[in-house]
Amino acid sequence: RWEHARKLAITPPVPFVPTIDDAKYSYLIHERFQVIAQSEKFADQIAIREIHDGERPSEVKFTYRELYTEAQRISAFLDIQPGEPVGVYMGKSMQSIASYLAILMAGGAYMPLDGKIFPYQRLTYVCNNSRVRYIITARSCEKQMLELQAMNGNLVFIYVDQLLGEESVKKSSSITKLVAEQQIDYNNAAYIYYTSGSTGNPKGVAVTHMNVISLLDCSHQEWKFSSNASMVWFHSPSFDLSGWEMWGTLLY
Numbered sequence: 280r281w282e283h284a285r286k287l288a289i290t291p292p293v294p295f296v297p298t299i300d301d302a303k304y305s306y307l308i309h310e311r312f313q314v315i316a317q318s319e320k321f322a323d324q325i326a327i328r329e330i331h332d333g334e335r336p337s338e339v340k341f342t343y344r345e346l347y348t349e350a351q352r353i354s355a356f357l358d359i360q361p362g363e364p365v366g367v368y369m370g371k372s373m374q375s376i377a378s379y380l381a382i383l384m385a386g387g388a389y390m391p392l393d394g395k396i397f398p399y400q401r402l403t404y405v406c407n408n409s410r411v412r413y414i415i416t417a418r419s420c421e422k423q424m425l426e427l428q429a430m431n432g433n434l435v436f437i438y439v440d441q442l443l444g445e446e447s448v449k450k451s452s453s454i455t456k457l458v459a460e461q462q463i464d465y466n467n468a469a470y471i472y473y474t475s476g477s478t479g480n481p482k483g484v485a486v487t488h489m490n491v492i493s494l495l496d497c498s499h500q501e502w503k504f505s506s507n508a509s510m511v512w513f514h515s516p517s518f519d520l521s522g523w524e525m526w527g528t529l530l531y
Contacts, residue, residue, distance in 0.1 A: 306465035306492045309350075309383035311530050316347035321506060326529060327373050328509075341373045343529075349374065353381035353415065356437055361386045362467050366406060366414035368392040368423065371512050374439050376525060378415045379470070388468035388485065391516035394423050401481065403430040405473050409483055413437055465489035472519050486522065495527055504531035 305311045315321045322344040329339040341349075359365060365382045367389055369375040375391075382389040390409060392402055406414075406427070415437045416424055424436050468485035475481065495504070510528045514521040 307383070307463065307488050308469055308491055308526060308530070309380055311492070312343075312380060313347065315530070316343040324506065327376065329373060339373075346373060346377055346380070349377035350380035350384060352442060353378055353437075353439055354384040356442060357381060357385040357387065357413065359385055359387045359413070361463055363387045364390045364409045364411045364468075364471050366390045366392050366409075366411045367516070368394060368414050368416040368420055368427075369439075370395075371516065374417065375516065376529075378439060379525075382415070383469060383488075386463045386467075388471050390471040391521070393515045393517040394420075396515055397517065399423075399426055399430065401473075401476070402427060405481065405483075406431050406434060408473075408480075409471060415439060465492070470522060472517055484519075486519070491522060491526060492530075494523065495530060498523070498527065499531065504528065506531065 305314070316326075323342050325340050326343040326346045327341045329341075331337045331339065357365065359382075363386075365385075365387045367375055367378045367382070369378065379389040379391075390405070390411060392405065392414065394402065405411075412433070413435050414424070414427070417440050418438050421438075424434075428434055428436070465488040467488060469488045469491050471483050471485050473481040473483050498504070504527055508528060508531075510524050512521065512524050514524060
């Protein structure tokens, strides 16, 4: 089924009726999410559940509205060119997904960096090869960022847990307007991931907005994504399939 969906995704998108509004249908990931997050029906529904293990396991819930607001807050601090890659070094969390959305809203392409499974030599190679300027991260990862910076002194780190609140949301509206004027379309890269490098150095692969939406729409024909479904974020953020896991539940 997965192979079948991948084959379908390389053909022109099949006709599909969106769950929100035909007139507002978009092949840009962040625009489709925006329609859902601002709709009366879905804005206050749960988008993400974070399960925290430990002696006292807990669950934290975030609505579509909260996720979109967080993405706006982060995007206000991104001054990037259309299609520019921006690294994201964080664990699986609401803020990492909000960071992906923020980068898309600012016109860039997100590039997940997974320090749990990849050594710093690989991460340094990826940062140098992609010519990434910014890495969005959290203060809990500061030690790892210092090690990365020692290998690449040109990197600029943005710590999401230290950004201002209301001021940045106001600022993001002007950035969103600027991005609209740049006419970002579905052929722009949405995210970048690197191959394993088993036959040499890892190779960067740019996945466009159209690639993502086409795959999801074709998958929807068989698996019927819905707002009532939940999916575990199982794979590493640096693995291509994680995009299917995230957007397959958040965009339908």
